[in-house]
Amino acid sequence: MSESRLFKIIYHLLDKGRASAPELAEVCEVSVRTIYRDIDMLSGAGIPIYANTGRNGGIRLQDHFMLRNAILSEKEKQEILMGVQSLSAIQYPAADDILMKLGAVFQTAQANWIEVDFSRWGSIKEKEQKVFDILKQAILERKVIRFTYYSSSGNTLRRDAEPVKLLYKDKSWYVFAFCPEKSDYRLFRVSRMKEIVLTGKTFEMKAESSNLVLPIPEDLGALLQLELSFPDECGYRLYDTFDESAISKTESGYKVQAALPENEWLYDFIMSFGDKVTVIWPERLKDNIIQRYENALRHYRKEQ
Template identity: 60%
Template sequence: MQESRLFRILYYLLDKGHATAPELAERFEVSVRTIYRDVDAISSAGIPIYATAGRNGGIQFLDDYVLDKSFFSDKEKQEILSSIQSLSAIQYPEVDNILKKLSAIFQIGLTDWIEVNFSRWGSMAEDENQLFLQLKKSIFEKRRISFEYYNSSGTNRKRDVLPRKLVYKDKAWYLYAFCLLHDDYRLFRFSRIKNLDLTEIRFEEFPEIEHGIFPKPQDMGMLIDLELRFPLEVGFKLYDTLEDSAIVKSEDGYIVNLTLPETDWLYDFLMSFGDRVTIIRPQFIKQRIIEKYEAALNHYKGV
C-alpha cells in the first residue's frame, strides 16, 4: 500500500508542481506525519523532493531536476512515454499534459507513432465520448450507476450496476459491470445504454462471483463444423473477419473451414454475403437460411 501511495504522490507532484502536506494528507487519507515520512522515503530513493515551511511553503521537486539516470534507463523512459501515448488513442483525459511533463523531465522528444479513433462517424460520436468519460469516472470513483438498457429485441429496462471496466471488442465498446437486477456480472453495449445517471452511492468491493467477460463458445449453443466456398472478390471481407488459418485460397475462390456456435451472428454473417457464399456442409444450415430468406420475402410482399 505504501509503495502505491509513494508513486501516487510523485504523480500528483508532477501534475500540480507542488502541494502542501495537509493537502496530500487529505487526498491520500493519511496523517500529515505519514506524508512527511513518505517524503523522506522518496528522497532516500534518490528522487529529490523536499518540503519548505512557511506561508508559501510546500512539497515539490528540486528545481530543474531530471528524473533520469538514478531511476529509469533510456529504453524504460521511452517505453513509459510510448505507453502513455497509447492512452491518447482512446481519448484518455489530460494525457497530453502528462506526456509533455514527462517528456520534459526525461528530456526525450515525443515520437508520433500511434493514432486511433474508436468513435463512430456522425453526431453519435460526441454522445458516445461523453458516455465513455462518465463511465470512466464511475469506475475510478467506484460509484454506482443507473441507466436504461435496450436488449437485442428493443425492450428497455432500468439497470443499477457496479461498474468494473470498459471493454473494446469486435468494433464496439462495452461496459463490464455487476448487475444488481440479476445479481451477476453482465456486459452492456454502449449503443444500448440510455439516460445514464452517475449516482453518489459508493461501493468498496465487488462481489466475488465472476467469470470470463465474453461467453465461451460452448456456453452459447451447439458447435457446428462449417465448410464454405466464396468467390475471389470477397476475400477482403473474409480476412477482416476470420482467422487466416481458416481460409484456403485457390485459383477460383476460397474454401473456409471453421467451427462456430449456432447463433444469430452465424446466420447474419452468412447472409451478409448474399449469393456470394456456398454452404458445402452442413446442409441443415443451408435449409435454415432458405427459410430466413423466404420469411423476409413474405414480409416485404405483405407490406
Template identity: 55%
Template structure:
C-alpha cells in the first residue's frame, strides 16, 4: 500500500509542481506525519525531493532533476516516449502535451520515428478524416449519434447508436456501437456512414445483456477450395491482398490455394487480374468468369 501511495504522491507533485504536507495528507487520506515519512523514504531512494518552510513553502522536486536517472534507464525512458509517440500518431487526445512534458522531465529528445495515415487517397480522404474526428469525439464523450447507413445491398436506413470504439481492420475503419434500431451491438463501416450527427444525449453504458454479445456475422455458405496460378509480374498484388501462407512461389510464377465461401469477392478478385490468372479448380468458377466477361462485353456492345 505504501509503495502505491509513494507513486501517487510522485505523480501528484509532477502534475502540481508543489504541494503542502496537509494537502497531501487530505488527498491520500493519511496523517501529515505519514506524508513526511513518505517524503523521507523517497529522498532516501534517491528521488530529488525536498521540503521548504515559510509562507510559500511546500514539498517539491529539485529543479532540473525530476526523474532524471531515478526510476528509468535511458533505454526505458526512450521506450516510454516511443510508446506515447505511437499514440500521438493515431491522434489520441491531448497526447502531444503529455509527450512534451515527459520529454522535458526525462531530458530526452524526441525522434520523429512514426507517422500513420489511415485515410484513403483522393477526395474521400477529407470526408473520412472528418468522420473519424466526429466519431472519436462521440466515443470519448459517450454521446448518442444519429446517421444514415447503407447496408451491403445498398439500402439506406436512419440509425441511432451508442458508440463504443473505433476499429481498423482489413484496410477499413469500422464503428462498433450499440444500434438502437436492432437493440444489439453492430459494426458500421465508415464508408457507408452518411450525414452523421452528434446528439446532446449522453449515456453511461450500453445495456448489460448485450454489451459482450457482439460478434462478426459468419458466412454460412459452403466453402470451396480454389487453386490458381499467376505469372511473376503480379506477385506484389497477391502479397498485398492475401495471407503469405496462401501463396507458393514456383519456377514460373505463383500458385495460390484458398478455402472460402463462394461470394462476389472471389469473382471481383479474379477479374481484377484480367488475363494474368489461370483457374485450376474448381471448373465451375472458370465457367462463371466466362459468363461474367460475356455479360460485360454484351453490355458495352449494346451501349
C-alpha cells in the first residue's frame, strides 16, 4: 500500500470536507474497491474517517481532525524540514520558530544544509540585509516603496513602485514591481536602488500580476550573437560567466559562442581581459572596442 496515496486521501478530505469513493478513486488513480480498502486501513490505524450513505453521505474525517505526523515517512519529514530551512536561510518571517516546532513534533534533527548571504563581497552585510528586509516587508504587506534609481543611461530617477516579488537572475537581484509613473510592470535592479523607504501607502495586488511574463530590464540591451577566443589561463573566468554549452576547448585555449545583451556590461567584461581576448565575430563589436580604447588613451594623454 502506498503511504503517499493514504496521505493524498487525507489531504483531499481535509481540503474538501467530504468526497465520494469514485471521486477519491479518480484523484488517486485507483479503483473504488481499492479506496474502500484504504479507508478500512486508515480507520484501523486510528484515523477518524467515516463513510456515510444517503443523499448527503460520502467519506469524511471527524470534525476538527488534525493530521498527525505519524502519516509521514522519515524521508518526507526531512524534506519538509529542509524546505522550511530554505525559508529560514532567506530570513522568511518566523521560519526559525516553525523549524524548531516541526523538529520537535517530528522528533527529527534539523538539517542545517543551506545558508544564504545576500551581501556582496566587501560590502557592509547589515546595510544590505536592511534593504532586503524593507523589500520583504513591502512585498508581504503590500506596501508602496519609494527609492532613487540609477539607470545605466546615467539618469537618476526618484520612483514609487508596488513590489510583487524578488527575482534572482544572472548573478543580480531584481524587484518585479508595478510602476505607477509608467502604468506598467518593471524590473528594477536592487544594486541600483538607493534610499529605499516604505511610503506608508498600501496597494491591492493586481490579478494579472501572477500570470505576467517577467519583462526584460529596459537597460539590458538587445541580444548580440558573438564569438570570442581566450587563452588557457582565462578558463576559470569563462566558467564563472557562461554556461558550459557556450564554451568549447581549442588547441590554444577556449572559444565562446553566446548571445549576450549589448550594453556597458558586455564592453566592460570583454575589455577587462585586456590582451587575453580576441573578438572573432562580429566585426562591429571589435571596432567599438578599438574606439573605446582610443578614447581612453586620448583621455589619459590629455591629463598628462
